[in-house]
Amino acid sequence: MNIAKKIDHTMLKADSTKETIIxxxxEAKEHGFASVCVNTCHATLVxxxxxxxDVKTCCVVGFPLGAMMTSAKAFEASEAVKAGASEIDMVINIGAVKDKDWDFVRDDIKAVVDASKPAIxxxxxxxxxxxxxxxxxxxxxxxxxxxxxxxxxxGFSTGGATIEDIKLMKETVGDRLQVKASGGIRTRAFTEELIAAGADRIGAGNGVILL
Structure with missing residues (x-):
């Protein structure tokens, strides 16, 4: 199985230097990864x-808590796209999910989707x-x-990707959306299990090791 094209080669640590990002x-170019995923301050460099x-520039938005204003998330997304990002990984407003404030959760996501166009x-x-x-x-x-x-x-909270969650998410979205597994993916075997369970993309800080 050629998994390189499914990997978002990810570096989101607060102390990541330009040298590390480069x-x-x-590595992404050498191995043909899907993208390099970084914080938005590195969008122009990446x-x-x-x-x-054909390696894409991917940026995280509202990271890692998802708890900022919707307008701030949307602005960050649009600025990242202007800087060259073609994929945006946004964090949902988790508190709003707990409150069952579904309209807010949907609108928060939609604001970022609209601000990110043509990026996904x-x-x-x-x-x-x-x-x-x-x-x-x-x-x-x-x-x-x-x-x-x-x-x-x-990958910055209390747990990461599990086989059970990938199955549940894939069951929920079917073929209408794709599913990305991220957080704690450190071995080739686990990567292949996640893909078999329905993961279309893998977010990992050690993509080279997974190969």
């Missing part, structure tokens, strides 16, 4: 490093903090809001 871009390749949006639902019912609802709202993917985790 190395990630070089887009420049990846120019002329992956919605990070932070599965480790949600009940099964909340996971399903978050996936449904992501679809209603026009997202392209639902994604398990930031």
């Amino acid at each position: 190395r990630y871009c070089q 887009a420049s490093e990846l120019k002329g390749t 949006v992956k919605v990070i639902i932070e599965t480790c903090l949600l009940t099964e019912e909340e996971k399903r609802k978050a996936c449904q709202l992501s679809e209603e809001a026009g997202a392209a993917f639902v994604k398990t985790s930031t």
